[in-house]
Amino acid sequence: MNSISRRAVLGGLAATGTLLAGCGRVDGKAPFRQLLRLSDEFTWRAQRLILAKHSLVRELPVSQLSARFPVNGTSMPQGDYYKRLVDGEFREWKLRLDGLVERPLALTLAQLKSLPARTQITMHNCDEGWSAVGQWTGVQLARLLALSGLKSTARYVVFHCLDKLDLDGNYYYESLDLFDALHPQTILAYGMNGKELPVDHGAPLRLRVETQIGYKNAKYVDRVEVVDRLNSIGKGRGGWWEDFDNAVWYAGQ
Ligand SMILES: Nc1nc2c(c(=O)[nH]1)N[C@H]1C(S)=C(S)[C@@H](COP(=O)(O)O)O[C@H]1N2
């Protein structure tokens, strides 16, 4: 996050002309200078865009928590493997973080819980026409990505899930670009409304990406993979609903 704000400040400075004013060499060459101005303007606009994306989504008071938060999609992943995980209270489970990272990680739930946590109360909006307010506790994805160290080729973060929807036999998955992945309110949540994340809401771990609508918020996340392109995963559209039902990949709200 620091490098983004530092670069934003530099971009802003350049845009006001402060940096150019001190640069005598460029002064004499008008077209080149104009080009520089143009690229500064571009940098500034790009940075403003980035900063806008990093502004926080509204967080709500406890009084606005929904009495009932609907369950959508999978409510219990099929198969013996998940059943065994539930029976063992997820002690056997580890979150894998791999792909274009310097240090692949495998973290138990206890290890995830020992990292600094973020709690947020937000509105969830499903494109099927319902909304609900929930409280989520988890670890910022940015923190995990920083722990593992992104390689310079990293562009997207893919969330591989433990469930298959009946419709096609493929595991649920979703993906984000780095802007949303590094957003301070993007967390991998293990707690909901002050309790353990229930099975029907995605235990042991789910994504909360508050800048995006319902289906981007992957439940039952088992593996986080950092990639440079999405076209070799699933049918290549970046998510299960995108592949199966032409849902839009960028579902920002
Ligand atoms: N793994 C997985 N993640 C998922 C889904 C799913 O079926 N499987 N459904 C999505 C949809 S459409 C929505 S609206 C939310 C629902 O989350 P909830 O069941 O906690 O309300 O999860 C999203 N993430």
Ligand SMILES: [Mo]
């Ligand atoms: Mo949804």
